[in-house]
Amino acid sequence: MQRKYKFGVVIFLLVVVHAAILFAGFFAPYGYATQNRELPFAPPTELHFVDQAGKWHVRPFVYALADDSDNPGAYRTDLNTRYAMHFFVQGTPYKIAGIFASRVHLFGVSDPGRVFLMGTDEFGRDQFSRFLFGGQLSLLAGLLAAALSVSVGIVVGGIAGFYGGWVDDLLMRGGELFLALPWLYLLFAVRAALPLHVSQAQVLLLLVAVVGLIGWARPARLIRGVVLSAKERNSVLAARGFGASDAYLLRRHVLPEAYGVVLTQITLLIPQYILAEVTLTFLGLGVGEPMPSWGSLLASLQQYYVLSTYWWMFLPALLLIPLFLAYYSVADAVQERLKSVAL
Amino acid sequence: MKYLGRRLIHAALLLIGVSFFSFALLQWAPGDFFDELQLNPRISARTVEALRVEYGLNQSLPVRYEHWLRSVAHGDLGFSLAYNSAVGPIIAVRARNTLVLTGAATLMAWLLGIPLGIWTATSGRGWANRILGVTTSTLLTIPDLLLFLCLLLLAVRTGWFPAGGMFSPSAEAAAFWPRAKDVFAHLFLPAFGLAVVSLPVLIRHVRSAMVDVLASPFLRAARGHGIPRMRVLFRYALPVAANPLISLFGFSVATMLSASLIAEVILSWPGLGPLLIEATLARDVYVVVATVLLSAVFLVFGNLLADLLLVAVDPRIRME
Numbered sequence: 001m002q003r004k005y006k007f008g009v010v011i012f013l014l015v016v017v018h019a020a021i022l023f024a025g026f027f028a029p030y031g032y033a034t035q036n037r038e039l040p041f042a043p044p045t046e047l048h049f050v051d052q053a054g055k056w057h058v059r060p061f062v063y064a065l066a067d068d069s070d071n072p073g074a075y076r077t078d079l080n081t082r083y084a085m086h087f088f089v090q091g092t093p094y095k096i097a098g099i100f101a102s103r104v105h106l107f108g109v110s111d112p113g114r115v116f117l118m119g120t121d122e123f124g125r126d127q128f129s130r131f132l133f134g135g136q137l138s139l140l141a142g143l144l145a146a147a148l149s150v151s152v153g154i155v156v157g158g159i160a161g162f163y164g165g166w167v168d169d170l171l172m173r174g175g176e177l178f179l180a181l182p183w184l185y186l187l188f189a190v191r192a193a194l195p196l197h198v199s200q201a202q203v204l205l206l207l208v209a210v211v212g213l214i215g216w217a218r219p220a221r222l223i224r225g226v227v228l229s230a231k232e233r234n235s236v237l238a239a240r241g242f243g244a245s246d247a248y249l250l251r252r253h254v255l256p257e258a259y260g261v262v263l264t265q266i267t268l269l270i271p272q273y274i275l276a277e278v279t280l281t282f283l284g285l286g287v288g289e290p291m292p293s294w295g296s297l298l299a300s301l302q303q304y305y306v307l308s309t310y311w312w313m314f315l316p317a318l319l320l321i322p323l324f325l326a327y328y329s330v331a332d333a334v335q336e337r338l339k340s341v342a343l
Numbered sequence: 344m345k346y347l348g349r350r351l352i353h354a355a356l357l358l359i360g361v362s363f364f365s366f367a368l369l370q371w372a373p374g375d376f377f378d379e380l381q382l383n384p385r386i387s388a389r390t391v392e393a394l395r396v397e398y399g400l401n402q403s404l405p406v407r408y409e410h411w412l413r414s415v416a417h418g419d420l421g422f423s424l425a426y427n428s429a430v431g432p433i434i435a436v437r438a439r440n441t442l443v444l445t446g447a448a449t450l451m452a453w454l455l456g457i458p459l460g461i462w463t464a465t466s467g468r469g470w471a472n473r474i475l476g477v478t479t480s481t482l483l484t485i486p487d488l489l490l491f492l493c494l495l496l497l498a499v500r501t502g503w504f505p506a507g508g509m510f511s512p513s514a515e516a517a518a519f520w521p522r523a524k525d526v527f528a529h530l531f532l533p534a535f536g537l538a539v540v541s542l543p544v545l546i547r548h549v550r551s552a553m554v555d556v557l558a559s560p561f562l563r564a565a566r567g568h569g570i571p572r573m574r575v576l577f578r579y580a581l582p583v584a585a586n587p588l589i590s591l592f593g594f595s596v597a598t599m600l601s602a603s604l605i606a607e608v609i610l611s612w613p614g615l616g617p618l619l620i621e622a623t624l625a626r627d628v629y630v631v632v633a634t635v636l637l638s639a640v641f642l643v644f645g646n647l648l649a650d651l652l653l654v655a656v657d658p659r660i661r662m663e
Binding site for chain 2: 173176177180181182183184185186188189190191192193194195196271275278279282283284285298301302304307308314317318320321324325328
């Protein structure tokens with residue numbers, strides 16, 4: 001019962017995160033490229049309910065941020081100026097899934113106040129908004145690449161396992177080439193073969209292709225193993241006796257057995273591939289400005305002064321941990337379930 | 344012996360395959376090293392073309408592959424256009440540094456992982472065991488990038504460790520021992536980070552291998568004879584549990600190299616990682632090919648070493 005409960009929490013968390021990222025425009029108070037040049041590296045804004053006089057407010061508010069005259073480059077909160085937080089406010093126009101245009105944001109504070117839940121970067125861009133918008137690219141790249149890897153794995157592993165003989169040898173030896181290289185080195189080798197400067201639209205395609213196409217060997221191997229044992233089953237032999245074609249056998253009798261392997265592989269690959277995008281972009285080989293991705297949010301940490309002064313620049317990376325934990329526990333739960341079904 | 348011979352041939356074929364694959368991939372890539380020059384209005388298109396001819400970039404793929412193989416046989420591993428010298432000497436230093444780092448990290452990981460794994464296997468369901476379990480599964484989800492950034496932050500903020508690099512500028516001319524000490528000070532942080540990256544998997548494997556062995560009757564007999572507990576665990580149980588761990592060592596070379604790439608870039612350890620990224624950005628193809636090939640060589644040798652160890656440790660495998 002308790003395990004079921006925990007699994008429910010995990011799924012709920014994943015759904016919330018994915019929805020927040022899909023509807024990033026709505027949940028983010030600002031656009032991903034909205035700059036506040038006068039507020040670079042502003043710390044995360046605190047939400048308050050109690051004001052200086054000790055009076056309670058139902059509506060949360062934030063204090064204004066002013067330059068600290070004693071300490072150049074730092075900020076102090078101006079306790080005399082309050083900005084109330086409003087919900088469903090009009091703001092920067094955005095599009096959801098590239099189709100539905102809107103201007104309504106979940107929350108915002110009255111002008112000229114600003115609310116930065118995760119602080120700002122060197123151009124005064126809201127890190128929280130950029131994290132949500134960045135997730136669109138990183139998560140989509142991770143999901144698509146995982147789907148691509150596993151699809152190639154299904155086709156290759158299915159064919160290799162089903163036909164055996166020299167086809168099997170050829171495909172699996174080819175796969176070994178991909179497994180014989182450390183994964184990041186392979187990623188760089190393939191990335192090096194593609195154009196360095198690509199347009200915004202191409203970058204997603206490029207990331208998906210690079211990351212997805214180098215990871216097919218492991219799922220292919222696992223699926224081949226399942227297919228090898230599945231094709232010997234009596235049901236398959238009987239179906240063949242009735243004159244079923246190879247394609248039909250693979251589709252209806254053999255590959256459905258690999259369902260569990262496919263599901264666990266996808267859930268394990270998604271976090272790994274999100275990290276691949278993060279790593280590539282962090283090292284300057286992925287997404288370029290001003291488009292945010294989880295990798296480019298971390299890229300500024302390569303400068304010592306950012307790293308050592310502005311702790312909130314670490315937040316995007318820290319937020320990845322619960323997300324990955326959720327994915328891994330889904331993979332664990334799927335595996336557990338399959339084991340209990342098999343027994 | 345026959346088995347090892349077959350493994351060697353297999354490894355050689357694999358390396359040839361990797362070399363051709365990476366070579367072909369990079370030759371087929373759009374753009375080359377001299378593309379940047381074309382943007383410069385002072386350099387005529389004819390000069391750029393002449394440079395391409397001079398460096399052989401206009402020849403067909405098989406011809407260039409053959410040239411390259413010949414240079415590999417000389418130990419040159421191709422020609423770096425950015426460094427304007429043979430790739431071999433450049434990469435040798437970098438490879439040595441990467442080996443030092445990954446070697447130290449592997450040593451550290453196993454020295455920590457084996458006792459910890461044995462401990463979790465033997466010490467029931469206590470709270471300390473549970474804490475270790477939670478810690479390892481959390482460590483598994485921490486992105487390598489974040490871990491090394493945190494270590495760098497630690498070095499920058501506390502000043503306990505040098506913030507990246509491999510040598511202090513003052514240590515260049517020093518005698519052997521002070522220099523070794525200096526390198527060790529720089530080595531500790533990245534090696535520790537890499538060890539932490541590989542620890543969770545290691546502990547889990549040691550644990551499961553030991554749990555299987557600990558149930559066997561000969562260990563109870565050994566205990567019954569009054570042999571001390573530590574001796575039973577390390578001298579009697581561990582060798583029996585060693586086989587899957589040795590295989591794990593072979594596999595772990597790959598993860599270690601990948602993690603080391605990130606560690607080297609963030610903590611500016613002058614290994615293969617930064618070189619590979621530099622070369623990728625500069626389109627210095629032969630350096631990329633050589634680095635990728637070298638990483639495959641490390642991996643193949645790691646696996647071969649694991650096989651040799653298995654043969655040395657397990658008489659059953661020797662008999663086959």
